[in-house]
Amino acid sequence: MMNLAGVHLGEEVSLRGIRDIVFPEHNDHVPHIAIDIGGSLAKVAYFTRQGVYARSGAVTPTGASPELSMSEATLRARAPNGHADDMRPPSRTESPNGQSGGRLNFVKFETEKMTECIAFIRALFDEQESAHAALHPDGPPCPRILLATGGGAHKFHDRLVEELGVTIYKYDEMECLVKGLNFLVKYVPREVFAYREDEPIQFEETPPAGAYPYMLVNIGSGVSILKVTGENECERVSGTSLGGGTYWGLMSMIAGAQNPTGATPSFDDMLQLSTTGDNTHVDMLVGDIYGMDYGKIGLKSTTIASTFGKVFKMNADDRAATSIHDVSRSLLYMVSNNIGQIAYLNARAHGITRIYFGGYFICGHPITMHTLSYAINFWSKGSTRALFLRHEGYLGAVGAFLQHQ
Numbered sequence: 160m161m162n163l164a165g166v167h168l169g170e171e172v173s174l175r176g177i178r179d180i181v182f183p184e185h186n187d188h189v190p191h192i193a194i195d196i197g198g199s200l201a202k203v204a205y206f207t208r209q210g211v212y213a214r215s216g217a218v219t220p221t222g223a224s225p226e227l228s229m230s231e232a233t234l235r236a237r238a239p240n241g242h243a244d245d246m247r248p249p250s251r252t253e254s255p256n257g258q259s260g261g262r263l264n265f266v267k268f269e270t271e272k273m274t275e276c277i278a279f280i281r282a283l284f285d286e287q288e289s290a291h292a293a294l295h296p297d298g299p300p301c302p303r304i305l306l307a308t309g310g311g312a313h314k315f316h317d318r319l320v321e322e323l324g325v326t327i328y329k330y331d332e333m334e335c336l337v338k339g340l341n342f343l344v345k346y347v348p349r350e351v352f353a354y355r356e357d358e359p360i361q362f363e364e365t366p367p368a369g370a371y372p373y374m375l376v377n378i379g380s381g382v383s384i385l386k387v388t389g390e391n392e393c394e395r396v397s398g399t400s401l402g403g404g405t406y407w408g409l410m411s412m413i414a415g416a417q418n419p420t421g422a423t424p425s426f427d428d429m430l431q432l433s434t435t436g437d438n439t440h441v442d443m444l445v446g447d448i449y450g451m452d453y454g455k456i457g458l459k460s461t462t463i464a465s466t467f468g469k470v471f472k473m474n475a476d477d478r479a480a481t482s483i484h485d486v487s488r489s490l491l492y493m494v495s496n497n498i499g500q501i502a503y504l505n506a507r508a509h510g511i512t513r514i515y516f517g518g519y520f521i522c523g524h525p526i527t528m529h530t531l532s533y534a535i536n537f538w539s540k541g542s543t544r545a546l547f548l549r550h551e552g553y554l555g556a557v558g559a560f561l562q563h564q
C-alpha cells in the first residue's frame with residue numbers, strides 16, 4: 160500500500176504541464192498502470208518506483224541494474240509528439256524506514272491513436288516485469304493488470320486484452336473522477352487554485368475546510384456535473400453535450416474548410432489562436448443591437464448577445480476571410496460561458512458554493528479559466544467559488560489507480 164503522508168508534486172512550474180506526484184512509500188505488489196479512455200483522449204497514470212525502474216539517466220537508482228532504467232529519451236520517443244506530460248528526471252525520495260518511494264507519472268494519447276497508446280503501455284509492462292523479476296528472481300511473475308475507466312474501458316476491453324495480454328479491472332467513470340479529485344484535493348499541496356485574470360494564482364488550503372458538499376464539473380468531450388456529498392458519495396446531477404469535443408469539432412470543421420488542403424491545426428494550436436483573436440468580429444454584442452448598454456436588465460454593451468450572430472450578415476467573401484483566431488476565441492467563449500452558466504444553475508439548485516472544474520478541456524488555459532470563473536462569479540454575485548486543479552485532466556486515471564491501492 161502507499162503511504163500518503165508527505166505526497167508532493169515533482170516540481171513547481173507553470174500551471175500548464177502536468178507534474179508527477181511523488182509518494183514516499185509504495186508497495187511493489189499492486190498494479191502500477193491505470194488508464195482513463197474517453198471519447199477524445201486516453202489518459203494514462205503509471206507508477207515508477209524510485210530505485211527500481213526510474214525513468215531517467217540523470218539519476219542512478221541504487222540497486223537497479225542500468226538496463227532496468229527506462230531512459231527519458233526512450234519514453235519521449237514513445238510518447239505522442241515525442242513528449243510525455245511529465246518527463247523530467249525524478250529526484251530520489253527515501254522514507255525514514257529506508258523503503259523506496261516512487262512517483263505517479265502522466266501521459267495522454269488521442270483516443271483515435273489507440274495503437275500508440277497500447278505500444279506505450281506494452282513498454283511499461285515490459286519494464287515493470289523485468290524490474291520485478293530482478294527484485295524477486297525466485298518469486299512468481301508480476302501479473303499484468305490494467306486498471307481502466309472511462310467509456311473506452313468497455314469499448315476497447317477486448318482489444319486491450321488481446322494485444323497486451325492483460326487482465327483488466329474496470330471501474331465506474333464517475334466514481335473514479337470523484338476518487339481522483341478527493342485524493343488530489345486532500346493530499347497534493349498546491350493542487351487547487353482559484354483563477355483571477357491579472358492576479359497571482361491563489362492556491363487553496365489542503366485539505367479544505369468543510370470539504371463537502373461540492374460540485375465537480377468535468378469538461379471532457381461532453382460535460383458531466385456531479386454533486387459530491389462525501390468521500391464516496393456522489394450523484395451525477397446534470398450534463399451537457401456542449402463540451403470540449405464541441406470546440407474541437409467545430410474548430411476542426413471551420414479551420415479545415417478554410418484551408419485549401421483541408422488540414423487542421425492541432426488542439427494546442429487552436430487554443431493558441433484564441434489568444435490573439437477578437438470574438439467581436441463574429442459575435443453580435445448587446446451594443447450592436449442597442450447601440451448602448453441595456454442597463455435596466457443588467458446587460459453591458461460589451462456583453463455577447465448572440466454568439467456568431469454577425470456571421471449571417473457577411474457576404475461569402477467576408478465569411479471565407481473570417482479570421483480563424485476570431486473564430487477560436489468566440490467558440491472558446493461559447494463553450495465556456497455555457498458551461499459556466501449551467502454549472503452555476505446546478506450549484507444554486509443544490510445549495511453548493513464550491514465548484515471544481517476538471518477535464519482536459521481546461522488544460523490550464525487562461526481564457527477558459529477566466530471565462531468559467533467570471534461566469535460563476537457574475538451569476539452567483541460572488542457567493543460561489545470556481546476552483547481549478549493542476550491535474551484537471553487526470554482525475555479519472557488517478558481515481559482508477561487508487562481503486563486498487
Ligand SMILES: Nc1ncnc2c1ncn2[C@@H]1O[C@H](COP(=O)(O)OP(=O)(O)OP(=O)(O)O)[C@@H](O)[C@H]1O
Nearest residue numbers: 197198199200379380381403404407426518519520
Ligand atoms: N492536446 C489535446 N488534444 C486533444 N484534445 C485536447 C487536448 N488538450 C485538451 N483537449 C480537450 O480536451 C477534451 C477531452 O477532455 P477529456 O480527456 O477530459 O475528455 P474525454 O475523457 O476524452 O471525454 P469524455 O469524458 O466525454 O469521454 C477534448 O475534447 C479537447 O477539447
Ligand SMILES: CC(C)(CO)[C@@H](O)C(=O)NCCC(=O)O
Nearest residue numbers: 310380381382383397398399400
Ligand atoms: C458520456 C460521458 C459521460 C462520457 O464521459 C460524457 O461525455 C458526458 O457527460 N456527456 C454529456 C452527456 C449529457 O449529459 O448530455
